Amino acid sequence: SSPLLLCYLYRKGIRFCRLIEYATKLSKAGVSLLKPEPKHRGTADTVLNSMRMLPCHIISFLIAHSFGRRMLYPGSVGLLQKAMRPMLQQGQARLIEEFDGQRNKLVACDGNEIDAMFxxxxxxxxxxxxxxxICCEGNAGFYEVGCMSTPLEGGYSVLGWNHPGFAGSTGVPFPQNEANAMDVVIQFAVHKLGFQLSDIMVYAWSxxxxxxxWAAMSYPEIKALVLDASFDxxxxxxxxxxxxxxxxxVTHTVRQYMNLNNAEQLCKYHGPILLIRRTKDEIITTTGPEDIMSNRGNDLLLKLLQFRYPKVMTDEGIRAVRHWLGATNHVEQASVYSSYEVDDDWCTSVMQSYQTERETMYPWSVGEDMAPEARRQLALFLAQKYLRNFETTHCTPLPSTEFQDPWRLQRAPQGDRRATWKRGMKGMEQKPPVGICCR
Structure with missing residues (x-):
């Protein structure tokens, strides 16, 4: 209770925090990341709160830099890599011999060497x-045996790379190091391999x-983004x-050291996006694979749609999309879709009309003058354009037939804008007015 004792402990705590900051200096250096918003507090409780949170800071640091990082990225564990070494060597040889792959070592801005295959x-x-x-592997995935095979089978040029600390890459896979690695991979693709950003798709698993x-947020000119079995x-x-x-x-540790905020970054990208949801996913569900509504891919879709089309994704739009997401197979989804009597041509004409008359940067205000029925139709139309189901578990390789370009809204010819709108209204005459203002 002595003020001198409190002052002494506070100074010791500050010194320890500075030691932690120094120990993690390398992992924090590099490209920009989105940071969680700080909680605003009054100046009166700053010292006491710092003292109260000091044990939490210390324990979080120890957890993140010991078993936490290894739980999150088991592929960085040496024992697993040793067990997989023959398989990795065989996969690497196959890429070089059968596909004329070119292996490269890229040096990121933090000094880590990133093993890549082109x-x-x-x-x-x-x-x-x-x-x-450009392929981004899972937490126990390696380009030698990972998701590179999917676009390769589709005839694409492919650039795979390993996380820091995985196989031939050095470092540890903390978020900052991960972003640094992704940055040097894109720089290599543009400046060394000669691809334009507009010719680059980024494909990620888990x-x-x-x-x-992060790449889509930081390089918004890229062609498209495909996320398979990912979370928000x-x-x-x-x-x-x-x-x-x-x-x-756990909350403090994740936000401070392992803040994988995919949805927040995704909303910074305005290009084409395709989300692939595994209907039997056992990894990114919060309850179990039998509860498809606990799949965090649903939340990723909802957050994306709510950001891009906030006037469509009102309460009735969200309820309709959740109903559709609750379907576990294509037949059930088609049944839900048809039960809302979604007119794809009408929805397309509405979107094209909005795109023609206004700026295309998100968020869009389309839907603000619509009745609930129209919002539900547009919400379902957009949901099935942005998300596709793959009826399997988390770790099943994605067939090349499931890897497709994301949906792009094609612009209607300027002279045919009103005609397109009228064609889109076909079949809507018997329905109640939807309250859309069309000038």
């Missing part, structure tokens, strides 16, 4: 060869959605596997 299809004359697909969404935020998944009594500690 397969060039530009000279083969195929339809997809001039598009480069936790790779963090670096993929790490925190709900971390809370799922930890005791409830640890909730404050």
């Amino acid at each position: 397969v060039d299809r530009r000279r083969e004359g195929g339809r997809n060869g001039n598009t480069l697909v 936790i790779g959605g963090f670096t993929a969404s 935020d790490l925190l709900p998944l971390a809370l799922k596997v930890m005791p409830d009594s640890w909730r404050p500690l």
Whole structure:
């Protein structure tokens, strides 16, 4: 209770925090990341709050830099890499011998060496060869045996890379190091391989959605983004596997050291996006694979649509999309879709009319003059354009037939704008007025 004792402990705490800051200096250096908003407090309780939070800071640091990082990225564990070494060597040899792959070591801005593999299809004359697909692997994935195979089978030029600390890459896979690695991969693709950003697609599986969404946010000129079996935020998944009594500690640790805020980054990108949801996913569900509504891919879609089309995604729009997301297969989804009597032509004409008359940067105000029925139709139309189901588990390789270009809204010819609108209204005459203002 002595003021001198409190002052002494406070100074010791500050010194320890500075030691932590110094120890993590390298992992914090590099490209920009979105930071969680700080909680505003009055000056009166700053010292006491710092003292109160000091044990939490210390424990969070120890957790993140010991078992926490290894739980999040098991592929960085040496024992696992040793067990997989023959498989990785075989996969690397296959990429070089069968696909004429070129292995490269890229040095990121933090000094980490990133092991990368490039397969060039530009000279083969195929339809997809001039598009480069940069692949971002999962938390136990390696380019040698990972998701590179999907775009390779589709005839794309492909650039794969390993997370820091995975196989031939050095470092540790903290978010800052991950973003630094992604940055040097894109720089390599543009300045060394000669691809334009507009010819680059980023494809990610699972936790790779963090670096993929960071790339889309930081390089908005890229052609498109495809996220397979990814999630909106790490925190709900971390809370799922930890005791409830640890909730404050887990929250602080994730936000401070492992803040994989995919949805927040995704909303900074204004280009084409495709989300692939695994209907039997057992990894990114917060309850179990049988509860498809606990799949965090649903939350990723909802957050994206709510940002891009806030006037469409009102309460009735959200309820309709949730109803559609609750379907576990294509037949059920088609049944839900038809039950709302969605007219695809009408929805397309509405979107084209809005795009023609206004700026295309998100968020859009389309839907603000619509009746609930029209909002529900547009919400479902947009949901099925942005998300596709793949009826399997989390770790099943994605077939090349499921890897497709994301939906792009084609502009209607300027002279045919009103005609397009009228064609889109066909079949709506028998329905109640939807309250759309069309000038």
